[in-house]
Amino acid sequence: MPIKKTVVITGAAGLIGTSFCNAVASHGYNLVIADNNEERSEALAAKIRSDGHQAYACIFDATRPNDIQKLLDTSLTRFGNVHALVNNLYIRSGNYGADFFDVTYNDFSQNLSDNVTPYFELSKIFSRHFCSVNSGTIINIASVYGCIAPKFEIYDNTKMTMPVEYAAIKSAILHLTRYMAKRLKGYNIRVNAISPGGILDDQPETFLKAYGDNCSSKGMLSPDDLCGTLLFLLSEESRYINGQNMIVDDGFTL
Numbered sequence: 733m734p735i736k737k738t739v740v741i742t743g744a745a746g747l748i749g750t751s752f753c754n755a756v757a758s759h760g761y762n763l764v765i766a767d768n769n770e771e772r773s774e775a776l777a778a779k780i781r782s783d784g785h786q787a788y789a790c791i792f793d794a795t796r797p798n799d800i801q802k803l804l805d806t807s808l809t810r811f812g813n814v815h816a817l818v819n820n821l822y823i824r825s826g827n828y829g830a831d832f833f834d835v836t837y838n839d840f841s842q843n844l845s846d847n848v849t850p851y852f853e854l855s856k857i858f859s860r861h862f863c864s865v866n867s868g869t870i871i872n873i874a875s876v877y878g879c880i881a882p883k884f885e886i887y888d889n890t891k892m893t894m895p896v897e898y899a900a901i902k903s904a905i906l907h908l909t910r911y912m913a914k915r916l917k918g919y920n921i922r923v924n925a926i927s928p929g930g931i932l933d934d935q936p937e938t939f940l941k942a943y944g945d946n947c948s949s950k951g952m953l954s955p956d957d958l959c960g961t962l963l964f965l966l967s968e969e970s971r972y973i974n975g976q977n978m979i980v981d982d983g984f985t986l
């Protein structure tokens with residue numbers, strides 16, 4: 733019997749992470765739920781196990797390099813292999829989401845370091861292992877707002893905005909993806925990104941309408957709408973796709 737491959741998903745207990753976890757576990761992978769929210773992670777792992785799949789919750793803080801090394805070591809001890817790392821977490825820190833002119837030097841700096849640096853450190857530590865076994869896959873979750881300039885007009889008449897730090901973080905993650913895909917050439921390691929469009933989460937009607945007018949059919953997506961792309965990038969079907977960004981946004985960026 734072929735060995736079951738293990739997928740580690742960070743930010744796994746959040747909105748998108750929960751859908752990713754259900755999809756990955758139900759497609760026969762061993763799943764490591766890597767998040768700093770113990771209650772939601774343990775509940776999700778218990779639910780997935782009760783559905784008859786393999787899931788283990790590893791509570792870690794992505795801003796601590798020792799926790800990241802422990803995450804890799806624990807995943808290997810628990811399941812015997814790690815096939816893929818899905819960098820999905822997001823840390824809202826340093827006054828996240830303020831208007832451009834209200835973002836201070838320290839807010840900007842804190843948000844960038846809290847979000848770009850863990851993606852780098854997780855990728856570096858996991859790819860050291862991937863190099864040693866000559867196999868591995870990294871999938872970074874970026875955003876349409878790392879790909880295009882904001883459509884500020886869709887936020888008119890709402891309290892929402894598109895934060896400047898988010899644009900900087902997500903575009904950095906996209907370029908980190910290309911950098912690593914090239915740096916890790918020759919080790920049978922693939923590094924790709926998924927850039928989701930907006931995800932439904934109780935946003936105001938005026939915003940949903942303005943957003944939807946920029947799309948082809950559905951408008952804002954549900955987290956489950958991203959899972960097919962994740963499963964494809966995890967699978968052998970995508971074995972010759974490397975260093976790419978898959979935009980899943982119902983045509984929002986067109």
Ligand SMILES: NC(=O)c1ccc[n+]([C@@H]2O[C@H](COP(=O)([O-])OP(=O)(O)OC[C@H]3O[C@@H](n4cnc5c(N)ncnc54)[C@H](O)[C@@H]3O)[C@@H](O)[C@H]2O)c1
Pocket residue numbers: 742743744745746747748749766767768769792793794795819820821822823824873874875876927928929930931932
């Ligand atoms: N929701 C959207 O509309 C949307 C759109 C495009 C891209 N994305 C991206 O998708 C990813 C997931 O988004 P989401 O909406 O599910 O976010 P979310 O806030 O629901 O989930 C983020 C998860 O990260 C975990 N986390 C936070 N700090 C952590 C830390 N220090 N260590 C470990 N875990 C930590 C949280 O506990 C949470 O479970 C993010 O990278 C986000 O930028 C989201």
